Amino acid sequence: MANFNMQPNKNEMPMQDPIARGKNFSEVALGYTEEQAINEANRCINCKNPQCVQGCPVAVNIPAFINEIKNNNIDGAYAIIANTSNLPAICGRVCPQETQCEAKCLRGIKGEPVAIGRLERYVADNAKVKSSEIKEKNGHKVAVVGSGPAGLTCAGDLIKLGYDVTVYEAFHTEGGVLVYGIPEFRLPKKIVKEEVDKLKEMGVEFVHNVIIGKTLTIDELFEMGFEAVFVGSGAGLPNFMGIPGESYKGVYSANEFLTRSNLMKAYREDATTPIMKGGKVAVVGGGNVAMDAARTALRLGAEKVTIIYRRSMEELPARKEEVENAIEEGIEFKLLCNPVKIDAYFNENDKRDPKNGFVKSITAIKMELGEPDENGRRRPVPVPNSEFETEVNTVIIAIGTSPNPLIKDTTSGLDVNRRGGIIVTEEGATTKEGVYAGGDAVTGASTVISAMGAGKTAAKAIDEYISKKA
Amino acid sequence: MYKIVKKSSLNPTVTYMEIEAPLVARKAEPGQFIILRVDENCERIPLTIADYDRVKGTVSIIFQIVGATTQKLNAKNEGEFIEDFAGPLGKPTELEGLKKVCIVGGGVGCAIALPIAKKLHEMGAEVTSIIGFRTKDLVILEDEFRKCSTNFYIMTDDGSYGTQGNVCAPLNEMFSENKTFDEVITIGPLIMMKFVVMAVKPTGIPCTVSMNPIMIDGTGMCGGCRLTLIRDGERITKFACVDGPDFNGYEIDFDEAMSRSLMYKEFEIKEHEKECNLLKGVN
Numbered sequence: 062m063a064n065f066n067m068q069p070n071k072n073e074m075p076m077q078d079p080i081a082r083g084k085n086f087s088e089v090a091l092g093y094t095e096e097q098a099i100n101e102a103n104r105c106i107n108c109k110n111p112q113c114v115q116g117c118p119v120a121v122n123i124p125a126f127i128n129e130i131k132n133n134n135i136d137g138a139y140a141i142i143a144n145t146s147n148l149p150a151i152c153g154r155v156c157p158q159e160t161q162c163e164a165k166c167l168r169g170i171k172g173e174p175v176a177i178g179r180l181e182r183y184v185a186d187n188a189k190v191k192s193s194e195i196k197e198k199n200g201h202k203v204a205v206v207g208s209g210p211a212g213l214t215c216a217g218d219l220i221k222l223g224y225d226v227t228v229y230e231a232f233h234t235e236g237g238v239l240v241y242g243i244p245e246f247r248l249p250k251k252i253v254k255e256e257v258d259k260l261k262e263m264g265v266e267f268v269h270n271v272i273i274g275k276t277l278t279i280d281e282l283f284e285m286g287f288e289a290v291f292v293g294s295g296a297g298l299p300n301f302m303g304i305p306g307e308s309y310k311g312v313y314s315a316n317e318f319l320t321r322s323n324l325m326k327a328y329r330e331d332a333t334t335p336i337m338k339g340g341k342v343a344v345v346g347g348g349n350v351a352m353d354a355a356r357t358a359l360r361l362g363a364e365k366v367t368i369i370y371r372r373s374m375e376e377l378p379a380r381k382e383e384v385e386n387a388i389e390e391g392i393e394f395k396l397l398c399n400p401v402k403i404d405a406y407f408n409e410n411d412k413r414d415p416k417n418g419f420v421k422s423i424t425a426i427k428m429e430l431g432e433p434d435e436n437g438r439r440r441p442v443p444v445p446n447s448e449f450e451t452e453v454n455t456v457i458i459a460i461g462t463s464p465n466p467l468i469k470d471t472t473s474g475l476d477v478n479r480r481g482g483i484i485v486t487e488e489g490a491t492t493k494e495g496v497y498a499g500g501d502a503v504t505g506a507s508t509v510i511s512a513m514g515a516g517k518t519a520a521k522a523i524d525e526y527i528s529k530k531a
Numbered sequence: 532m533y534k535i536v537k538k539s540s541l542n543p544t545v546t547y548m549e550i551e552a553p554l555v556a557r558k559a560e561p562g563q564f565i566i567l568r569v570d571e572n573c574e575r576i577p578l579t580i581a582d583y584d585r586v587k588g589t590v591s592i593i594f595q596i597v598g599a600t601t602q603k604l605n606a607k608n609e610g611e612f613i614e615d616f617a618g619p620l621g622k623p624t625e626l627e628g629l630k631k632v633c634i635v636g637g638g639v640g641c642a643i644a645l646p647i648a649k650k651l652h653e654m655g656a657e658v659t660s661i662i663g664f665r666t667k668d669l670v671i672l673e674d675e676f677r678k679c680s681t682n683f684y685i686m687t688d689d690g691s692y693g694t695q696g697n698v699c700a701p702l703n704e705m706f707s708e709n710k711t712f713d714e715v716i717t718i719g720p721l722i723m724m725k726f727v728v729m730a731v732k733p734t735g736i737p738c739t740v741s742m743n744p745i746m747i748d749g750t751g752m753c754g755g756c757r758l759t760l761i762r763d764g765e766r767i768t769k770f771a772c773v774d775g776p777d778f779n780g781y782e783i784d785f786d787e788a789m790s791r792s793l794m795y796k797e798f799e800i801k802e803h804e805k806e807c808n809l810l811k812g813v814n
Contacts, residue, residue, distance in 0.1 A: 270617035299754035314754035335798040418790040
């Protein structure tokens, strides 16, 4: 029988040097070599009852694909992953494995879990044959709204089942948050394009510049002959804190800052989209988006980047690897602090001074952790008279989003909850017949993989719905 | 790709273009805007819809050549294509039930005001139009406004055409004669709209302003277009792209909006110069 590799730790991920990478937008993690991948694969003890699979929102058959890596059959491993996941190169890079598959890995009890995410990425990046089985066309048409992770997954599953699938995208390019939100150094645009191209080869049609709810409504999609619609329109408007000074020049939402840099390529010298570069930057928030914004600001030439988060390191919701990367790159963390106001420069003697109205500082108050709230997280409470001012030129607010109102406002019979998220059943069905939804449009800001899981669930439900009707 | 079917110059710095975009034309209403990208490497810029033809499937835009992007757009000719053209975005101007309306347009803002004036005229409302420009050479759309207005005033800052003065002068005169309207709708530079609102305020007539802040996606994602309304002393953040672009003029924090509109001024000057050295010295 196989010789398992009982080394307690994961094979380390080869990375770009922290100092060098702080100045470029190339991918930070470089990926395993063949030797490292096989060595890591051999750490998997092929449990009889693999818990890791249960930890995966799309239930990838993890031990089976790892087994193929052990045999150096990368195409075989890819075929296994592709059975359930349409976007392995993306998931391998951006899933929070430490709270999902890897959290359940038995090897994690005495040491580190198997590096499932890194192995998935290795397979996706190195497989030569990436074809999936497509069933014969069944003549039914489904529309997908949005080409982010939820929409791409749903479209991929439906095309494999034989449906004609058209994806409507509001922007000029596909990928949603994968291209406007997640930066190049964490998820190269090339990878997203390859995954989208794969779907195009499989027959998925993509239409750009169509805003569902404006250019076309959901009801019109049905009139056009679509039998079901999946809404994966993503997170919406950025939340602000409601503190004084949030409209001064130099205050960005993370969405705006990242969109300017990623989608509109402001990080490139030849870009025509402006962005504030350099100086001192404060990022408010502790999620993945906050890490992405902070590390982007650093790469754009900031002297100093500080993350301000109201809870402690333990509660930081960002993916662990990204927090570690950020620390390594020199991002400062001011934990247990909450901003109370932002001040700007004003020259009393010269109303036309071009610097007027630009941010000069952010004031925060220290916090301590009190009693646990309804989610079991200890609620941060302000420490009286502990305000302190920090000099900054740019403030980036990354404290989540509220769902976009465009679809809700133009679709009768589509109910939303009090926060504006579309109400769905466990299967992803909305209150309107034939309309399914998933991803951030339902949950508010969440992860790529949970959106993919929702896209997958809805694809299954749409298939059942149309099959039953036919 | 979206074809330019017609292009003409309205004045040396303002261009008219008719673009083939059937899906947008089908839905477009006065007050709404589109987002366009001239080519792969350009910014996304919002432009208000100046006209639309549902039968021909075209949407017209009128833009002032102010920065690198509008310069690139202006370099495109009839028969050529624009990379991206998405819309219609924003809420249409609410015109239902209006019988007597004063439209106040300034500069290139008149391009946005015109479809509103036209629609009101078609609805049978009495339209009073006041349009203002810096100088004679910059006057646009005069005939078009005359056609749909019962009362018409044209103003120039330097008196080189029409009456000398700003758009508030005829407004104040009408108010002093106790003339009243169901609504005043104003579109133009922020500073002009601020003063129009101040002029209308004592009369209590509802005053709608059309805001055109910096935008990126235009679909309610980036939050760059946020502005502040002051309602009962409380400051409320709104997003021009999905909540507007029309707002109650009495509630807008104009000073903040003016400050925010200048965020990238220096960057724009640099880009503009990079794009066309010939223009150096003109501006």
